[in-house]
Amino acid sequence: MIYPITNPFNSEVLFSMTHLSSSKVFSLYLFIFLIGIIILIFSDLRLFSNVRNLMVKNERDYIEIEEINFKSDTHLSNLPLDFNVQIEHSINKNMTPFYIGASFQDPLGNWIDLPVVDFLPSKKNEEIITMSTHLTELSEEMLITGAYKVVVSIWDTCPTEENATRLSTLSIDNALRIYNFEDNFDMIDDNIWFSREGKLGRSNLDPKRVTTSEGRLKIMIPRGSVNGGELQTIDLVHYGSYEIKMKIPNAPSSITGFFLYKAPDFHHEIDIEIYNQKDATALFTSYYSGGAYHEDKTSLTFDPTEDFYNYRIDYYPNSVSYYIDNQLMQTWTEGFSTEPMYLMINTWFPSWLEGLPPFENQWLEVDWIRY
Numbered sequence: 001m002i003y004p005i006t007n008p009f010n011s012e013v014l015f016s017m018t019h020l021s022s023s024k025v026f027s028l029y030l031f032i033f034l035i036g037i038i039i040l041i042f043s044d045l046r047l048f049s050n051v052r053n054l055m056v057k058n059e060r061d062y063i064e065i066e067e068i069n070f071k072s073d074t075h076l077s078n079l080p081l082d083f084n085v086q087i088e089h090s091i092n093k094n095m096t097p098f099y100i101g102a103s104f105q106d107p108l109g110n111w112i113d114l115p116v117v118d119f120l121p122s123k124k125n126e127e128i129i130t131m132s133t134h135l136t137e138l139s140e141e142m143l144i145t146g147a148y149k150v151v152v153s154i155w156d157t158c159p160t161e162e163n164a165t166r167l168s169t170l171s172i173d174n175a176l177r178i179y180n181f182e183d184n185f186d187m188i189d190d191n192i193w194f195s196r197e198g199k200l201g202r203s204n205l206d207p208k209r210v211t212t213s214e215g216r217l218k219i220m221i222p223r224g225s226v227n228g229g230e231l232q233t234i235d236l237v238h239y240g241s242y243e244i245k246m247k248i249p250n251a252p253s254s255i256t257g258f259f260l261y262k263a264p265d266f267h268h269e270i271d272i273e274i275y276n277q278k279d280a281t282a283l284f285t286s287y288y289s290g291g292a293y294h295e296d297k298t299s300l301t302f303d304p305t306e307d308f309y310n311y312r313i314d315y316y317p318n319s320v321s322y323y324i325d326n327q328l329m330q331t332w333t334e335g336f337s338t339e340p341m342y343l344m345i346n347t348w349f350p351s352w353l354e355g356l357p358p359f360e361n362q363w364l365e366v367d368w369i370r371y
Contacts, residue, residue, distance in 0.1 A: 061089070061090050061091045062089060062090050063087065063088075063089035063090075063091060063098065063121070063154055063167055063168055064087065064088050064089070064154075064168045065085060065086070065087055065152055065153075065154060065168045065169065065170040066086045066087065066088050066170075067084075067085075067086040067170075068083060068084070068085055068086075068150060068152055068170060068172055068175065069083060069084045069086065070083045070175065070176050071083070072176070073176050073177060074176065074177045074178075074179065074370075075176055075177070075178050075179070076178075076179055076180070076181075076182055076370075077135050077136050077143045077178055077179065077180050078134075078136060078180070079134075080132055080133070080134055081132065081133050081134070081135055082130060082131070082132045083130070083131055083150075084128050084129065084130050084131075085100060085102075085128070085129045085130075085131060085152055086126070086127070086128050087121075087126065087127040087128075087129065087154070087168075088125065088126055089121050089125055089126075089127070090125060091121045091125075092123055092125075094120065094121055095120075097118040097119060097120050098118065098119060098120075098121065098154055098155065098156065098167070099116050099117070099118050099154070099155040099156075099157065099158050099159060099164075100116065100117045100118075100119065100129055100131070100152065100153070100154055100155075101113070101114070101116050101152070101153050101155060101159045102114040102131055102150065102151070102152045102153075103150070103151050104135065104148045104149070104150055104175075105148060105149040105150075105151070106143065106144040106146070106148055106178075107144055107145075107146040107147060107148070107239075107240075107241075107314070107316055108144050108239065108316065108317070110144070112135060112138050112139055113138070114131065114133050114138065115133065116158060116159060116160075117129060117131055118158075135178070142180060143178055143180055144239055144240055145177075145178060145179045145180055145240035145241045145242075145371055146177060146178070146240060146241035146314055146316075147173075147174040147175075147176075147177050147241075147314075148174075148175055148176055148177070148178050149171065149172065149173050149174070149175060150171070150172050150175040150176075151169065151170075151171045151172075152169070152170050152171075153166050153167075153168065153169040153170075154166070154167045154168045154169075155167060177241065179241065179243075179370040179371060180240075180371065181370060181371055182368055182369070182370035183368060183369050183370070184215055184367070184368050185212045185215060185216055185217040185366060185367075185368070185369075186212065186215055187212055188210070188211075188212055188217070188231075191234070192233060192234060192235075193231050193232070193233060193234065194231070194232055194233070194234050195207035195210040195229065195230060195231050195232075196230060196232070200228070200230070200346070200348050201348055201349055201350040201351045201352075202226045202348075202349040202350070202351055202355045203226055203227050203228040203254075203348040203349045204227045205227070205228060205229055205230050205346070205348065206227065206229060207229070209221075209222070209227070209228065209229035210229040210230070210231050215367075216365050216366060216367055217231070217345075217364075217365070217366035217369075218363045218364065218365055218366075219231070219345070219346070219347050219363065219364040219366075220361060220362070220363050221249050221251050221254060221276075221347060221358060221361070221362040221363070221364075222361055223357070223358055223359060223360050223361045223362075224357045224358075224359075225357050226254070226349040226355050226356075226357055227348075227349075228254065228346060228347045228348035228349065229346065229347065229348075230344065230345070230346035230348070231344070231345050231346070232261075232342045232343065232344040232345075233342050233343045233344075235342075236262070236340035236341060236342060237260070237340060237341065237342070237343050237371065238340040238341075239315055239316050239317060240314075240315060240316075240371055241312060241313070241314045241315075241371065242258075242260070242312065242313045242314075242315065242343055242369075242370075242371045243310060243311070243312040243313075243369070243370050243371065244258050244310070244311050244312075244345065244366060244368070244369045245308050245309070245310050245311075245366070245367040245368050245369075246258070246308060246309070246311065246345075246364065246365060246366045246367065247304065247305065247306070247307060247308045247309075247364075247365045247367075248274050248276050248280070248304045248305055248347070248364055249276050249305065249347060249358075249362035249363055249364050250276065250277060250278060250305040250358070250362055251276045251277075251347075251356075251358040251362045252275075252276065252277040252356055253276075253349060253353040253354040253355050253356045254275075254276045254347060254348060254349045254350075254353070255273045255274065255275055255276055255283075255347070255348065255349075255350060255353070256273065256274045256276055256345075256346070256347045256364050257271060257272070257273045257274075257344065257345065257346050257347075257348075258271075258272045258273075258311055258313070258344075258345050259271040259272060259273070259313075259343075259344055259345075260313065260315060260341040260342065260343055260344070261341055261342055261344050262337075262339060262340070262341040262342060265287070266287045266288075266290050266291050266292070267287065267288065267289065267290060267337065268287070268288075268337035268339055268341050269285070269286065269287035269288075269337070269341070270285075270286050270287075270313060270315060270320055270336055270337070270341070271283070271284065271285040271286070271287075272284060272311050272313060272322055273285070274300075274304055274311070276305070276347065276362070277305070278303045278304075278305050278306070279299075279300075279303075280299075280300045280303070280304050280305075281297055281298065281299055281300065282297070282298050282299075282300055282324065282329065283295070283296070283297050284296045284297075284298075284322045284329065284330045286320060286332060286335055286336040286337075287337075288335050288336050288337055293335035293336065294332050294335050294336070296329075296330050298329060298330075300324070308365070308367050309324065309325055310323075310324070310325050310326065311323070311324055312324075312326075317338055318333060319331055319332065319333050320332050320336050343369075343371060345364075345366065345369070347364040
């Protein structure tokens with residue numbers, strides 16, 4: 001029997017093979033395209049979220065806290081505290097008030113809650129709500145000084161209600177610095193400060209050299225001598241922020257100290273010491289358990305004898321930090337006393353420096369101290 005030979009190039013067979021290959025290629029391309037879309041979406045969830053939020057805003061009313069503005073970055077606790085909350089919204093008709101709650105967190109983690117404020121949104125779609133309070137009236141104890149965190153929220157009903165819903169929140173770390181006391185030295189207040197007479201290093205300390213003039217504290221180094229003066233708080237102080245604005249004397253081989261101290265020596269002391277010269281060095285020290293536990297020196301990039309600069313110690317249970325003009329210079333998390341101490345300021349000649357008397361009278365000048 002003779003079988004017919006099938007032509008492999010038959011047009012019907014070719015069409016069937018071509019159709020099958022095209023389908024597979026199309027499916028493959030479609031699969032790759034879908035995978036690419038999925039990767040693109042999930043590679044930028046933030047963009048996806050922003051687009052979604054924009055769509056939601058366009059579909060329904062929204063309300064958000066945009067800014068929190070304080071009049072100053074420092075505040076004395078005995079004065080009223082006023083700040084503005086800037087709100088943006090798309091609500092044109094609402095007969096029910098919204099509620100603003102604000103809380104401050106001190107450097108030790110304690111919270112102070114402010115009284116709740118209510119408001120009705122206006123048609124201009126932007127509100128500036130002024131909040132005012134006395135923090136000392138809201139705290140049973142004296143405030144811990146230093147940097148405070150603030151958290152402000154908007155609620156659909158009074159936040160003390162069980163079914164209250166938080167609509168918007170804005171939180172700011174280090175929103176402002178709060179102090180309990182500031183002395184501008186129009187005079188030396190004998191209820192706060194004490195100046196002793198005694199010996200320190202090469203220097204004889206004399207209260208007569210500790211005076212005020214033109215709203216500044218002045219401690220004199222007399223010409224031709226290695227003597228100085230000292231001022232300290234009458235009461236012990238504890239955790240908080242301690243800051244001074246001062247211009248040091250130009251008397252090489254002497255130093256100016258701003259520090260916390262309690263006897264006995266080498267057990268309870270946290271120091272900032274500045275060498276009294278134009279090319280000065282700052283010395284940060286903590287004395288603990290009978291010796292200098294930490295010591296760090298740094299050369300200053302400015303002349304501290306020509307102008308006033310800010311020096312600060314932040315002293316808390318878990319850290320001690322040193323600042324010059326708000327720039328962090330050093331932090332230690334152990335190796336310092338945690339007991340109450342006296343706040344002190346002095347200028348004197350230590351025995352471990354040469355002891356060169358100045359040719360002219362020199363003064364340590366203090367614009368203010370706050371803590």
